[in-house]
Amino acid sequence: MIVVGGAYFEESVDPRSLRLYGSGVRAAAAVAALDREVQLVTSSEDEGGLRSMARSVGLQNVVSVEREGPIVFRYPVPIARPYIVGHDFRAESVEVDGESVLVFGMIESVPTVRARSVVIDPQHSMAIGTIANISADRKAVIANVREIRQLGEETDHLAAAEGVRVRADADVVVVKMGAIGALVVERADRWQYIPPLPTDEVWPIGSGDSFCAGFANAWLHEGASAVEAAVAGARAAAAWCSTQSLPLPRSALEPGQPDPAVPILPGGIHVYLAGPFFDVAQRWLIEVVRDALLDLGAGVFSPYHHVGVGGFEVAKEDIDGLEQADAVLALLDGADPGTMFEAGWAEHANKPVVGYAERVDHASLTMAGGLAADLYEDLPTAVYKSVWRAMEAHTPRHTDG
Amino acid sequence: MAGTPQTSRVSGGGGSGTTNDDCDLRFRTTLASPNREIVAQLSVDERLTLRRDESGGYPIVVAETSAGLTAGTIVDQLARLLECLLRGRRFTATVVKDPDGGVVVVDVKPG
Numbered sequence: 001m002i003v004v005g006g007a008y009f010e011e012s013v014d015p016r017s018l019r020l021y022g023s024g025v026r027a028a029a030a031v032a033a034l035d036r037e038v039q040l041v042t043s044s045e046d047e048g049g050l051r052s053m054a055r056s057v058g059l060q061n062v063v064s065v066e067r068e069g070p071i072v073f074r075y076p077v078p079i080a081r082p083y084i085v086g087h088d089f090r091a092e093s094v095e096v097d098g099e100s101v102l103v104f105g106m107i108e109s110v111p112t113v114r115a116r117s118v119v120i121d122p123q124h125s126m127a128i129g130t131i132a133n134i135s136a137d138r139k140a141v142i143a144n145v146r147e148i149r150q151l152g153e154e155t156d157h158l159a160a161a162e163g164v165r166v167r168a169d170a171d172v173v174v175v176k177m178g179a180i181g182a183l184v185v186e187r188a189d190r191w192q193y194i195p196p197l198p199t200d201e202v203w204p205i206g207s208g209d210s211f212c213a214g215f216a217n218a219w220l221h222e223g224a225s226a227v228e229a230a231v232a233g234a235r236a237a238a239a240w241c242s243t244q245s246l247p248l249p250r251s252a253l254e255p256g257q258p259d260p261a262v263p264i265l266p267g268g269i270h271v272y273l274a275g276p277f278f279d280v281a282q283r284w285l286i287e288v289v290r291d292a293l294l295d296l297g298a299g300v301f302s303p304y305h306h307v308g309v310g311g312f313e314v315a316k317e318d319i320d321g322l323e324q325a326d327a328v329l330a331l332l333d334g335a336d337p338g339t340m341f342e343a344g345w346a347e348h349a350n351k352p353v354v355g356y357a358e359r360v361d362h363a364s365l366t367m368a369g370g371l372a373a374d375l376y377e378d379l380p381t382a383v384y385k386s387v388w389r390a391m392e393a394h395t396p397r398h399t400d401g
Numbered sequence: 402m403a404g405t406p407q408t409s410r411v412s413g414g415g416g417s418g419t420t421n422d423d424c425d426l427r428f429r430t431t432l433a434s435p436n437r438e439i440v441a442q443l444s445v446d447e448r449l450t451l452r453r454d455e456s457g458g459y460p461i462v463v464a465e466t467s468a469g470l471t472a473g474t475i476v477d478q479l480a481r482l483l484e485c486l487l488r489g490r491r492f493t494a495t496v497v498k499d500p501d502g503g504v505v506v507v508d509v510k511p512g
Contacts, residue, residue, distance in 0.1 A: 018477060
């Protein structure tokens, strides 16, 4: 398999991490133990640094064109949307002719690909016309909900996916739906829900790249159907998120049949975001977590956004929000009385409560810690767990977000 | 290495702050390319030594056991680690939890 994609630094400010991955390096490395012939085609301003990284993760076959400078995805925390440093740097376009190609959209150039079979993840960077111009006998397009809606020019994700499939001349479109799973769309009236594979810990940066690597390896190489390949994608994503170790083992790339599950579609489950918003730091955290929950496919009731700051009258509206929620994510640092009340109310109403506290104050959190099902010191894990707990608790009363 | 982003903030040892020593690297990470046979024998608190090695003519950082066996590689802060090791600085990687399915989480620090 040939993997065409970016080699970018990924910097997390908290927890501190700086690694040279990007979609191209990660996806190629993910399959390197299984496919020793995998080739990475990318661009770089530092050939030696790229090859050192590639060798460290078992990648031996790298082709790179010159880029003007380094591109860095900088994440304040791993669940936040990144700032991209160096997004103006350009590189000559890479051109690839191959049998089986996985191609990611790149910031610095538009790749030219001709292949017998191709899997494309446009990554915000490729227009529908560019995708359509990739000539291949078999073509799969994988993208997240936001990208599918943008490319398909529809707000309904299924209609958008079908629009992308037709306009991109693809055999299948896979919609990555964050923490709630994926959809394999082979026609507007023929789709399959792939449930997520929850993990104990979650490092979310690169989960989508890993999904694509697992899907592509199974669909392009192992004769798997799109549905079976999407299961391999889910396994690969789960393996990366829980270990951050590449290459992935063979077991993490195996195709299979999805577990039976009632489909959960974007906005189909609701998380109540409980947390204080009395200063900039608290409001920033509320904003970041709310965006993350939405990106992960949940509907969100955030008192700060839905009700705002007020007097006693806000309590009733907050309780209404709690009643509609499938689960509560409580930001417990500082043990804010309002947040503790909301967590206690939810607990009494038999709604799952997931708590996040970086500084666990056992004296303040005795009740919450003793009752809440989950209490985490790692923010991404807490956010993902709240979505998964909401899915477990979900009843069919919500149909859309 | 040219073009590598540099960060000066460090944290660890119970606090955080800034330092002028760009080799005062302390971070938690997971070993890449783990050697499953070697990794299966590691235990919590075991100290690995980081060493500059070569693969295909390119420098990499390996984590070695006291017996000199390579347990895996380090990719976090790779450029900085390579540079500091070249300058003669030493680093250890302490195993922080029981290796599970070939996954080894370590705390890297000077020493």
